[in-house]
Amino acid sequence: MDIYNPGMVSWWESQCYYHALAYLGREGVILCCPAEPYVCLGLHDDLDQEIDQEFCQSARLPLFRRETGGGVVYLDRCQIFYQVVLRRENRLLPLKRNQFFFRILKPAIDVCLSLGIKAELAPPADIKAGGRKCSGNAAGDIGQAVAYVGNLMLDFDYEAMSRVLKVPSPAYRRYFYEAMQDNMLVLSGVDRREVESGLISGFEKIFGKLHERPIDDELQEMAVSLRERLTSDDWLSMPGRRLPLRRIKITEGLFLQEGETGEGVKALQLVRDGKIEVLYAD
Amino acid sequence: MQIENWQIKEELKYDSNNFWIAIKDQEALIGLSDYGQWVIGDILYIELGQEGAPIQKGESCGSVESGKWVGNLIAPVSGHILECNSVAVNDPRQIQTDPYGAGWLMKIALESDDENSLLLDCTAYAEFIKEQIKNAA
Numbered sequence: 001m002d003i004y005n006p007g008m009v010s011w012w013e014s015q016c017y018y019h020a021l022a023y024l025g026r027e028g029v030i031l032c033c034p035a036e037p038y039v040c041l042g043l044h045d046d047l048d049q050e051i052d053q054e055f056c057q058s059a060r061l062p063l064f065r066r067e068t069g070g071g072v073v074y075l076d077r078c079q080i081f082y083q084v085v086l087r088r089e090n091r092l093l094p095l096k097r098n099q100f101f102f103r104i105l106k107p108a109i110d111v112c113l114s115l116g117i118k119a120e121l122a123p124p125a126d127i128k129a130g131g132r133k134c135s136g137n138a139a140g141d142i143g144q145a146v147a148y149v150g151n152l153m154l155d156f157d158y159e160a161m162s163r164v165l166k167v168p169s170p171a172y173r174r175y176f177y178e179a180m181q182d183n184m185l186v187l188s189g190v191d192r193r194e195v196e197s198g199l200i201s202g203f204e205k206i207f208g209k210l211h212e213r214p215i216d217d218e219l220q221e222m223a224v225s226l227r228e229r230l231t232s233d234d235w236l237s238m239p240g241r242r243l244p245l246r247r248i249k250i251t252e253g254l255f256l257q258e259g260e261t262g263e264g265v266k267a268l269q270l271v272r273d274g275k276i277e278v279l280y281a282d
Numbered sequence: 283m284q285i286e287n288w289q290i291k292e293e294l295k296y297d298s299n300n301f302w303i304a305i306k307d308q309e310a311l312i313g314l315s316d317y318g319q320w321v322i323g324d325i326l327y328i329e330l331g332q333e334g335a336p337i338q339k340g341e342s343c344g345s346v347e348s349g350k351w352v353g354n355l356i357a358p359v360s361g362h363i364l365e366c367n368s369v370a371v372n373d374p375r376q377i378q379t380d381p382y383g384a385g386w387l388m389k390i391a392l393e394s395d396d397e398n399s400l401l402l403d404c405t406a407y408a409e410f411i412k413e414q415i416k417n418a419a
Contacts, residue, residue, distance in 0.1 A: 140353065
């Protein structure tokens with residue numbers, strides 16, 4: 001298995017390299033980090049419903065729609081990305097794709113544990129410590145391959161994330177910001193190289209010795225051609241999942257959502273594992 | 283017919299992407315098999331092609347999201363889409379609770395007469411599932 005560890009790359013390269021590997025039918029592990037902040041939609045996210053496009057434009061935040069699951073994320077250089085691409089016939093892949101998160105997230109969990117953070121998998125694909133999310137993950141069948149992608153957060157810009165999403169009111173935005181702060185965890189003060197070497201040794205336990213390779217011409221050319229499609233207006237505007245009431249996932253099992261209290265009155269709720277944890281007054 | 287926990291309807295045809303296909307005259311009704319919906323897991327969202335759009339056997343005719351994974355739905359036949367099941371799209375649980383009934387996905391106007399002969403019968407599909415389970419073990 002090859003490993004590509006280009007370090008800091010441009011915002012679009014941080015998404016296009018794994019798509020390129022998948023479309024080329026090449027297996028590999030990628031570790032990277034985006035030099036510039038951007039906003040990344042899941043394959044089925046609805047741009048108009050999810051994103052405050054005016055804000056993104058004014059903040060010069062580019063948009064990208066990936067071919068994996070999950071929701072909108074704000075990404076920047078404070079996050080370390082790990083991306084694994086396997087051909088569909090790879091015997092390591094279980095029949096049910098979501099089950100592979102148990103295995104593929106072990107390196108990231110072990111890195112957290114080595115730092116004294118009691119992290120564990122929150123199925124299907126979050127890593128949480130003390131109930132707080134420190135890593136988001138997603139997967140998708142791309143071409144004849146399957147990609148598993150995720151990040152470890154060394155820091156997180158809660159303010160930017162709360163501005164990027166379209167919300168129905170300033171109060172909603174404030175509660176969204178607070179809910180993220182209360183339920184997310186960053187690995188602050190951690191040495192980036194320590195995280196990378198921990199991830200590499202963890203992936204070597206799964207795949208055997210990893211062979212470091214540079215980004216080659218074939219990969220770069222494919223990435224450049226995919227950038228055009230995956231950032232095009234048509235692709236970004238593709239209709240997606242729409243909900244009648246605004247509902248934002250904070251972490252696995254935790255949602256900030258509008259609820260109807262009768263006669264068209266909407267109330268804002270923080271719902272954990274299907275139960276209302278907080279009913280906000282305004 | 284029952285293979286482990288999964289039901290296989292004997293009167294239907296199947297393909298290796300876990301679609302069932304019911305062909306009558308020049309039309310096909312298609313959906314995910316019981317085994318197919320199990321492999322995907324809890325379906326959160328399903329996107330199907332537009333009515334009237336052409337579909338090509340072996341190419342994507344929609345996509346599905348389960349947990350944090352998304353995958354393509356690969357068309358089992360060629361033709362164009364006559365109808366999509368809006369009930370299943372709006373409530374994907376139908377695909378899981380009643381994959382051969384209320385959870386059907388699309389009605390297709392077939393491009394050619396020989397689609398039927400290229401599909402798996404229930405016995406061949408049962409063997410295909412057994413092989414998949416064996417390889418995954």
